[in-house]
Amino acid sequence: METVKRVNMGSVDKLSRVLGVFDENLNVIMHELPVSIRVDGLEAVISGGDDAVRIAAEVAENLALLAENGEKIDKGRVVYCIELAKEGKAADITKLSSGTVTITSRGKPIKCKTVGQKAYVEAIKHNTVVFGVGPAGTGKTYLAVCLAVQAMKQKQVEKIILTRPAVEAGEKLGFLPGDLQTKVDPYLRPLYDALQEMLGLETYTKLMERGSIEIAPLAYMRGRTLSNAFIILDEAQNTTVEQMKMFLTRLGDGSKMVITGDVTQIDLPEGKRSGLVQSTDILKDIEGIRVVRLTATDVVRNPLVMNIVRAYERADNAKRTKEGGADET
Helix, strand or coil: CEEEEEEECCHHHHHHHHHHHHHHHHHHHHHHCCEEEEEEEEEEEECHHHHHHHHHHHHHHHHHHHHHHHCCCHHHHHHHHHHHHHCCHHHHHHHCCCCCCCCCCCCCCCCCHHHHHHHHHHHHHCCCCEEECCCCCCCHHHHHHHHHHHHHHHHCCCCEEEEECCCCCCCCCCCCCCCCCHHHHHHHHHHHHHHHHHHHHHHHHHHHHCEEEEEEHHHCCCCEEECEEEEEEEHHHHCCCHHHHHHHCCCCCCCCEEEEECCCCCCCCCCCHHHHHHHHHHCCCCCCCCECCCCHHHHCCCCHHHHHHHHHHHHHHHHHHHHHHHCCC
């Protein structure tokens, strides 16, 4: 028996924002869920099986609340709301309509787009060392840079230090043209880009020249004590156990560390254990240290990226299951 539910949007403006341009958002819901939706006045009339209608109605109701709060509703946000609703957490999306992480140099407000991102930002604000672990596209590095710039503007720190291990994927650094800075620039480019967006090119250049921003390979951290600084270690899955211990013990007074990485993209030589994997296991219960694990649901790039990440996760799980079965025999 078919279930029918009506969701009143309250106004033409909210209805049009929830529907999207040429009903794009409505079509996304019908593509992701086995339901049919039509518009009757200010109401979305949803029909289909019990569970699918319940989920679709929750999605529509919470998207209407977002629209009421002036939030932008695009395809990515609709897909994310559907994922939350499937987990029974649809109302969580309305928590994202308040609070701005920072403002870019062009005046654009940066806000958390997922519940996982919000937890990550809150963890950075309230802890000294934070590990942000998750797949590509979850905003781990970008949000960390945003908070670093905000901390500097508020004079909570005197310096921003960005670093990452220079692990080659194919070409060796020694065979690339140019001096050391030229050789490591490609590894650090995402960090340059994020900083320039936050500060603007002119301010970024001045701070670099003054030494208030330092971007360097991880090897340059050895032997130093990093005080009154916001320090970000990017691509930390490619640190060895020894490198990670070296980095973490550089922490000085008045500093904050954020370590980001994706444990599914480790480029270390065979037999080398990732320092990120070990550190998140042994440090997670220490006060002042927080491990935040983002998932495919937190991917904020093209919604297709979420499906790509999930496909790889399924393949990895199937491989582990198969290997486990082989071991038992």
